Amino acid sequence: MKPRLLVPLVGLVLAACGAQSAKTAADTSAPADTTANTATDGAALDAPLDSAADATSADTASAPGSACPKCPEGQKCRPDLAICVGAGIVACQPACPASLICRLQPPPACVQQSCALPSQFSADVLKLTSLSLDSDSAACKGATGNALAKLAAQVPLVQKLLNDAVASDQATVLLEPTGLTPQGGTGALRWLFGTRSFDNLKCNPASQQAYCSYTASPTCWDRTTTGNGACAAWMQLPVTWLPPLGTASLGALQSDAAPLPPGDLLQFAVPLANGAQVLLQLMQPRLQAQVQTAVQGEPAGPLGWRQITGSLCGVVPLADLDAALAGLPATTLENLGGLQAAQALRAKLVPGDVDLDGDGKADATTAAMSFTGTRAKLVGLTAPLP
Numbered sequence: 001m002k003p004r005l006l007v008p009l010v011g012l013v014l015a016a017c018g019a020q021s022a023k024t025a026a027d028t029s030a031p032a033d034t035t036a037n038t039a040t041d042g043a044a045l046d047a048p049l050d051s052a053a054d055a056t057s058a059d060t061a062s063a064p065g066s067a068c069p070k071c072p073e074g075q076k077c078r079p080d081l082a083i084c085v086g087a088g089i090v091a092c093q094p095a096c097p098a099s100l101i102c103r104l105q106p107p108p109a110c111v112q113q114s115c116a117l118p119s120q121f122s123a124d125v126l127k128l129t130s131l132s133l134d135s136d137s138a139a140c141k142g143a144t145g146n147a148l149a150k151l152a153a154q155v156p157l158v159q160k161l162l163n164d165a166v167a168s169d170q171a172t173v174l175l176e177p178t179g180l181t182p183q184g185g186t187g188a189l190r191w192l193f194g195t196r197s198f199d200n201l202k203c204n205p206a207s208q209q210a211y212c213s214y215t216a217s218p219t220c221w222d223r224t225t226t227g228n229g230a231c232a233a234w235m236q237l238p239v240t241w242l243p244p245l246g247t248a249s250l251g252a253l254q255s256d257a258a259p260l261p262p263g264d265l266l267q268f269a270v271p272l273a274n275g276a277q278v279l280l281q282l283m284q285p286r287l288q289a290q291v292q293t294a295v296q297g298e299p300a301g302p303l304g305w306r307q308i309t310g311s312l313c314g315v316v317p318l319a320d321l322d323a324a325l326a327g328l329p330a331t332t333l334e335n336l337g338g339l340q341a342a343q344a345l346r347a348k349l350v351p352g353d354v355d356l357d358g359d360g361k362a363d364a365t366t367a368a369m370s371f372t373g374t375r376a377k378l379v380g381l382t383a384p385l386p
Helices: 002-019 147-154 157-167 318-326 330-335 339-349
Strands: 075-078 083-086 126-133 173-178 185-196 213-216 236-242 250-254 265-271 277-293 305-317 364-375 377-381
Touching: 126 157, 126 305, 173 236, 173 364, 236 277, 305 318, 318 339, 318 364
Parallel strands: 213 377
Antiparallel strands: 075 083, 126 173, 126 364, 173 185, 185 213, 185 236, 236 250, 250 277, 265 277, 277 305, 305 364
């Protein structure tokens, strides 16, 4: 029974918007038509996302007076909008019709999308070609017990599942820079999920040499973002870009500098069946990476990014893991012996090693992930299933 639980546990750490409700069957998607949703925060495909307007767009700017409110029981604060949202499963009953979307702000309600999904993307997108739960606690600065990684070290199937997911285009992580310039500075990485574009299905997702085209899932953006501007990305990591010096070709990305909103908390939704969503959060995210830049006339975008090698660390609340287990399909829960059995097994395998609220009890688990990536082209949004 243990290996069956590993799939949701690994997926919860990595999935973010990557539950991939918009991912099409058999990977035969085409870019969605975004003509009606012209982006206000993107640059041309062959231009960098480094304008002043982009650096202060809806993706990085906090709402006026964005001090996080004290939320009632069963809710938690989303700091980039300074609102309380559901802490567990959020669902609209009945499920919203195709023309409406379910908002996360309680009470759940079907609303009309007003913000604009992007139609243009950075020319310096990187696609992760490998992911591993790193058993080395020193992989990221400040990493502690690293409970999920220790689980992976004890059960080799975890890493096999990750390898298979990357190679089969089921865990397709795209890093899109915003607010960064070739001269360096502070900006952000949108952590997007997607799939190979229809004309690139034979491109190898795990190759460090490939230059594949991808589409991103529309669920990676909060389509209930207030106003008619750009939809805010669900998962975004503030970073500092340190370009290579002189004739060197190795630069650095790190997230332990002064953070942009939403600061040290990333929140994102995992769509489930019947219109439900689980709101997960990655606390205290930290990224450290080295970026190989283009040399001797190699093709690259304005930032010159070619390949990346690095680590991502964070803390995942145990309550989020248990809430996500509760949202699994009934047949999956039956295979695990029911919800109580699944959550009891989670408690045994991943007991927690961080006290987030200061009450003396471990209520979250640490995780360190190592990754590699290579240059990719983001060409549009993945068309939803009919």
